[in-house]
Amino acid sequence: MTRALVIGAGVIGAATAHRLAEAGVGVTVLDAGGPTPGTSSATFSIDVTHLKTPHSYFLLNQRSAALHRELEQDIHARTGAPGWRHPAPLVQWGHTEDEQRTLRTRAERLAEWGHPCRTADPAELRTLVPAVDPASCRATELVVHDEATWYDAPLLARTLLDRAAALGADIRYDTPVTALLRDGTRIRGAEARGRRFEADHVVNCAGPGAGRIAELAGIRLPLRQIPGLVGESVPLAEPLRAIVATPGVDLRPAPGNRVCAISWPVDALLDPIPATQVPPEADLLSRCAAVVPAVRALGGTRVGVRPVPEDGLPLVGPHPQAPGLYTIATHSGVTLAPLLAVLAAEELTTATPAPELAPYRPDRDTSQPIRDESLAVMSGHRAEAG
Numbered sequence: 388m389t390r391a392l393v394i395g396a397g398v399i400g401a402a403t404a405h406r407l408a409e410a411g412v413g414v415t416v417l418d419a420g421g422p423t424p425g426t427s428s429a430t431f432s433i434d435v436t437h438l439k440t441p442h443s444y445f446l447l448n449q450r451s452a453a454l455h456r457e458l459e460q461d462i463h464a465r466t467g468a469p470g471w472r473h474p475a476p477l478v479q480w481g482h483t484e485d486e487q488r489t490l491r492t493r494a495e496r497l498a499e500w501g502h503p504c505r506t507a508d509p510a511e512l513r514t515l516v517p518a519v520d521p522a523s524c525r526a527t528e529l530v531v532h533d534e535a536t537w538y539d540a541p542l543l544a545r546t547l548l549d550r551a552a553a554l555g556a557d558i559r560y561d562t563p564v565t566a567l568l569r570d571g572t573r574i575r576g577a578e579a580r581g582r583r584f585e586a587d588h589v590v591n592c593a594g595p596g597a598g599r600i601a602e603l604a605g606i607r608l609p610l611r612q613i614p615g616l617v618g619e620s621v622p623l624a625e626p627l628r629a630i631v632a633t634p635g636v637d638l639r640p641a642p643g644n645r646v647c648a649i650s651w652p653v654d655a656l657l658d659p660i661p662a663t664q665v666p667p668e669a670d671l672l673s674r675c676a677a678v679v680p681a682v683r684a685l686g687g688t689r690v691g692v693r694p695v696p697e698d699g700l701p702l703v704g705p706h707p708q709a710p711g712l713y714t715i716a717t718h719s720g721v722t723l724a725p726l727l728a729v730l731a732a733e734e735l736t737t738a739t740p741a742p743e744l745a746p747y748r749p750d751r752d753t754s755q756p757i758r759d760e761s762l763a764v765m766s767g768h769r770a771e772a773g
Contacts (some may be wrong), residue, residue, distance in 0.1 A: 388413045392586035400592035401547035402728035408554035419563035429617045429691025431649045432540040432721040438761035451726035471543040477535035479632040480526035490530045504532045516629045523678045537639045567603045574711035595692040597716040604709040609697040609753040614657040620646040621686040636674035699759025702749040
């Protein structure tokens with residue numbers, strides 16, 4: 388039996404382990420933390436297809452979003468497990484003319500690409516999102532994505548790991564990898580907790596730690612670590628019924644009538660090493676309350692570290708300098724996890740390159756200007772803060 392060692396039990400690692408186990412591969416998953424995934428439990432996790440450029444990358448995200456639906460339906464039919472997808476409209480607005488122009492231009496591009504979105508009068512806020520204070524919107528128009536989705540990322544990871552385990556996968560937590568095993572030039576496994584785990588393929592799905600794993604093989608991944616503060620409100624009397632994206636804060640529904648929030652302006656102020664500062668929770672809360680007055684307290688916050696490739700596009704594939712090692716590292720991993728896992732599993736089990744992954748190889752030149760629009764938005768706020 389072919390054996391694969393998957394490093395990382397977040398959404399990317401869980402999806403990959405599931406697909407490999409389905410293909411009959413003997414899978415072991417090693418994760419440095421506990422059963423609650425690291426970055427996968429501190430993420431805004433909405434379908435971000437509408438923010439993806441260039442067109443080929445938009446199509447990759449669109450295809451993966453469709454695969455989310457198919458995967459959820461299949462697992463529910465087999466096991467009765469609850470779904471992790473939550474369809475909800477996405478309502479956006481800008482305050483300045485430049486912000487509104489950017490949204491309008493993006494909406495026009497998306498219409499050309501066949502992605503459903505529309506402009507609407509701000510008066511429609513009362514119907515679309517009754518919890519939002521209309522006075523918080525100073526725009527002359529809204530952009531509405533009626534078919535958007537938010538994901539319960541921790542539930543997604545747990546569900547896929549449970550399915551992988553049911554298919555024979557060995558899931559090990561609190562097992563940080565400290566070395567990679569070699570047979571000549573080929574990577575043949577990893578060492579963790581003083582134990583050797585041998586495998587035919589080592590799949591690096593360690594998220595923000597993927598760069599460290601690559602370094603153990605003598606490889607540099609063009610990957611940055613960018614922190615983000617994610618807050619969750621205490622339960623509200625009435626649920627938020629839409630995803631809301633504003634210049635100062637983004638909000639979405641969360642399980643238990645809660646609201647999940649992130650703020651690009653707040654994240655831009657975070658230190659590169661999150662532990663070196665107290666997260667600006669009060670700033671995040673005030674931004675939430677300005678849009679949704681019912682949010683009067685945060686029930687908890689977490690700082691997640693995003694693994695962000697230098698050009699914004701995924702890093703997926705083998706390493707010519709270290710045969711036996713395969714990397715899957717990406718920003719927007721929740722959206723892309725189902726499809727990247729399918730394509731990676733096919734490559735690993737058939738030794739046939741997937742044409743869809745050709746633009747995303749880890750050894751490509753990433754020195755070109757930023758190509759992914761969502762990364763450009765993030766980088767723009769960080770540049771302003773700097």
